[in-house]
Amino acid sequence: MPPPSSTARTIPALCRGERALLTSWMEDPQRGSLRICAILIIAGCSTYGFSIGLRNGLEMATYVAIKLPAIIFLTLFLNTILNGMLGLVLGSGLGFRQSLQFLLTGFAIMSVILGALSPVTFFATLNMPEPGAPGSMSWHGANLLLHTIMIAFAGILAHYRLLGYVREFADTRRAGTHAFFAWLAGSLFVGAQISWNLRPFFVSPGLEVEFLRTDPFDGSFYEAVFYALKNVSPF
Amino acid sequence: MTDEPNPATPPPPPMPALRADSRDPQGGFEPLEGGCDLPNIMNKLLKRPLSLIYSLETDEDGRQILLRLLLISIASLVIFGLVVGTFSWQEQIWAAPLKIVSGLLFSGLICLPSLYIFACLGGLDAKFRTIVGVLCGLIALSGLLLVGFAPVVWLFSASSTSITFLGFLLLSLWIVCAGFGLVLVFHAGRALGMTNTAHLTIWCGVFLLVTLQMTTTLRPIIGTSDHLVNFQEKKFFLSYWREQLNGEYEERDEREEEPGASEL
Numbered sequence: 001m002p003p004p005s006s007t008a009r010t011i012p013a014l015c016r017g018e019r020a021l022l023t024s025w026m027e028d029p030q031r032g033s034l035r036i037c038a039i040l041i042i043a044g045c046s047t048y049g050f051s052i053g054l055r056n057g058l059e060m061a062t063y064v065a066i067k068l069p070a071i072i073f074l075t076l077f078l079n080t081i082l083n084g085m086l087g088l089v090l091g092s093g094l095g096f097r098q099s100l101q102f103l104l105t106g107f108a109i110m111s112v113i114l115g116a117l118s119p120v121t122f123f124a125t126l127n128m129p130e131p132g133a134p135g136s137m138s139w140h141g142a143n144l145l146l147h148t149i150m151i152a153f154a155g156i157l158a159h160y161r162l163l164g165y166v167r168e169f170a171d172t173r174r175a176g177t178h179a180f181f182a183w184l185a186g187s188l189f190v191g192a193q194i195s196w197n198l199r200p201f202f203v204s205p206g207l208e209v210e211f212l213r214t215d216p217f218d219g220s221f222y223e224a225v226f227y228a229l230k231n232v233s234p235f
Numbered sequence: 236m237t238d239e240p241n242p243a244t245p246p247p248p249p250m251p252a253l254r255a256d257s258r259d260p261q262g263g264f265e266p267l268e269g270g271c272d273l274p275n276i277m278n279k280l281l282k283r284p285l286s287l288i289y290s291l292e293t294d295e296d297g298r299q300i301l302l303r304l305l306l307i308s309i310a311s312l313v314i315f316g317l318v319v320g321t322f323s324w325q326e327q328i329w330a331a332p333l334k335i336v337s338g339l340l341f342s343g344l345i346c347l348p349s350l351y352i353f354a355c356l357g358g359l360d361a362k363f364r365t366i367v368g369v370l371c372g373l374i375a376l377s378g379l380l381l382v383g384f385a386p387v388v389w390l391f392s393a394s395s396t397s398i399t400f401l402g403f404l405l406l407s408l409w410i411v412c413a414g415f416g417l418v419l420v421f422h423a424g425r426a427l428g429m430t431n432t433a434h435l436t437i438w439c440g441v442f443l444l445v446t447l448q449m450t451t452t453l454r455p456i457i458g459t460s461d462h463l464v465n466f467q468e469k470k471f472f473l474s475y476w477r478e479q480l481n482g483e484y485e486e487r488d489e490r491e492e493e494p495g496a497s498e499l
Contacts (some may be wrong), residue, residue, distance in 0.1 A: 084383075085379060085380055193394060223397055
């Protein structure tokens with residue numbers, strides 16, 4: 001079966017995990033595959049991001065719609081060299097372009113899932129009380145939990161599909177698994193920090209709606225986690 | 236078809252000195268293909284590092300490979316050092332690369348005799364040049380991976396003002412990258428005929444310990460100080476980092492918590 005050519009036809013093929021599609025992307029270094037993945041990431045994540053920010057008004061919705069795909073692209077950009085090297089060193093036979101293609105594909109699948117879930121989260125947001133209303137603190141927590149579950153669900157599902165792809169295309173299944181988990185660890189590590197730099201997304205009660213905080217490069221995600229743990233620890 | 240030996244069949248040739256059968260599935264202990272140019276050596280270092288070791292042991296142009304490995308090591312560590320230097324700028328922009336390159340090469344130099352002796356204890360029969368090549372390969376591979384991590388380090392050096400945090404991050408990344416290099420040492424040892432790698436395990440511990448202590452000996456590599464180096468005050472790296480961590484935590488406790496500091 002020939003691989004689908006248009007973006008609209010690619011979505012179901014990507015979700016079904018059609019081997020012909022990824023084989024054509026891997027073997028033929030055409031720009032089209034990168035363009036299709038980029039379009040899917042922007043469309044899916046922007047739509048979902050819009051539904052996250054909408055609770056704090058249209059301005060915040062627009063900001064999050066821009067920032068959510070930006071996290072993915074910045075993470076991929078910063079990890080490109082590292083992912084390529086790890087793919088080679090771990091013996092998967094997957095170099096720089098292939099690792100980028102795989103990760104873009106994984107994030108594209110995740111974005112498609114998020115985009116498909118965004119009407120649900122949009123509906124949930126519309127049913128939540130406005131920030132500042134009585135009980136808004138607990139609603140803020142519920143909103144945070146809802147989106148964490150949704151994003152985690154989409155991420156796990158997409159990366160599970162990606163793991164199958166990487167194992168098939170790597171020189172050995174074992175090397176493919178190692179490369180996949182190395183890429184995943186790198187993406188999680190850097191992605192967490194970039195999301196910290198690009199905060200706010202959920203706007204904690206009492207804080208202003210802004211595109212970026214006045215100190216986006218002050219501190220790191222891991223320092224914040226460390227000090228939070230240290231503060232709750234009796235030691 | 237039977238497995239019985241045929242009396243007409245000539246006896247199998249004697250085993251070569253190098254154990255081609257013990258090649259690593261990831262590395263490929265076989266002749267180097269594609270020449271000794273720099274891009275090919277970098278490519279082979281990542282994909283098939285054992286082919287470099289094979290050529291070092293057997294080829295005439297092993298010296299060329301050795302020089303190129305050394306060049307890759309220095310270039311990679313300079314790039315990584317420059318990125319580390321952007322944390323403090325000022326004189327650290329040149330001091331950090333200088334300290335990282337000289338510190339790691341000096342660590343390699345002082346660990347080279349023990350690597351050779353420990354490898355011999357493990358049953359290895361290889362040229363000294365090959366052992367130097369294994370060590371250069373370890374440093375070059377670690378350096379290349381550190382270059383891969385450089386954008387990540389830049390992100391954190393631009394985001395964080397905590398010397399301790401960045402210090403721990405750099406040490407962790409070094410251990411990860413050195414881990415890949417040390418795996419190469421083990422694979423090379425086995426491919427060259429080592430029968431017992433327990434000695435190499437000890438050497439790996441010694442090498443890591445030396446490089447970690449070097450970060451304290453050559454301090455400050457990140458952050459600023461009145462002195463470029465501080466050889467007078469002698470400290471073990473664990474106690475130094477513990478002091479740094481405690482000092483920074485107390486300092487942070489005194490500061491007011493800023494709004495939005497724990498927000499996402």
